[in-house]
Amino acid sequence: MPENGGPIMPFFNEKSIGSWVKSLEQFIDKSFEHYQTMVDHLSFPLDVQETKNEFIAHANLENYDQSQIQIEVLDRALKIIAYASESNRFTDDKTNISQFKQANKRVERLVPLPFAVKQEDVRATFGNGLLKIRVKKSRPSANYIDIKPEAEE
Structure with a gap:
């Protein structure tokens, strides 16, 4: 070596x-x-709190209108989606040429939950740029199966 x-x-x-x-x-x-x-830039601030009876999610969507926000109820989660579209037209006074620009933005967050969610258990409000989602906790339901004696052959 x-x-x-x-x-x-x-x-x-x-x-x-x-x-x-x-x-x-x-x-x-x-x-x-x-x-x-x-x-x-692809997301937004989100805070989730848990109380005895519900989960509460606070999403800061101050740059969006209520019409630009969707909440999708999944099996064990919520998906918050916000869309924004911006368009501008510029005209150069010297050349009289117009230019059109359009930008689309989509941001989303997934809120996982420790139980199955039903749409009727979800309530949402929006004001002053704050989306507030309340999810009522579901009580686990027990499904029991009858046990029968095995038939003798």
């Missing part, structure tokens, strides 16, 4: 490997910051 530390040592030494690792860590940290910013 060569005394110089192996086949990659002509390209790296302890100082350059340390520098490379530090650069990689900085790259990962910066990537995570960009990822978090992107996720924040």
Whole structure:
């Protein structure tokens, strides 16, 4: 085995490997910051509280109107979806050329629940940019099966 530390040592030494690792860590940290910013734009703040009789979800949707919000009742979860569409028309006075821009945005959050949800147990209100969803806790129902003696053959 060569005394110089192996086949990659002509390209790296302890100082350059340390520098490379530090650069990689900085790259990962910066990537995570960009990822978090992107996720924040694709979602919205949501807080869930539990009381004795219900789950209450508060969603901050201040940039949306009530008509742009949907709540989908799934088996053991709620899906909150908000849509926004923005369009602008610009006209350059010098060239008299018009430009039309349209942007569509869709954000959603899933609220998992520890029990099956029925649509009639869900109530929602919206005001001042705050969506409030109340889900009545369902009582577990027991389904018993009769046990019969095995027939003798």
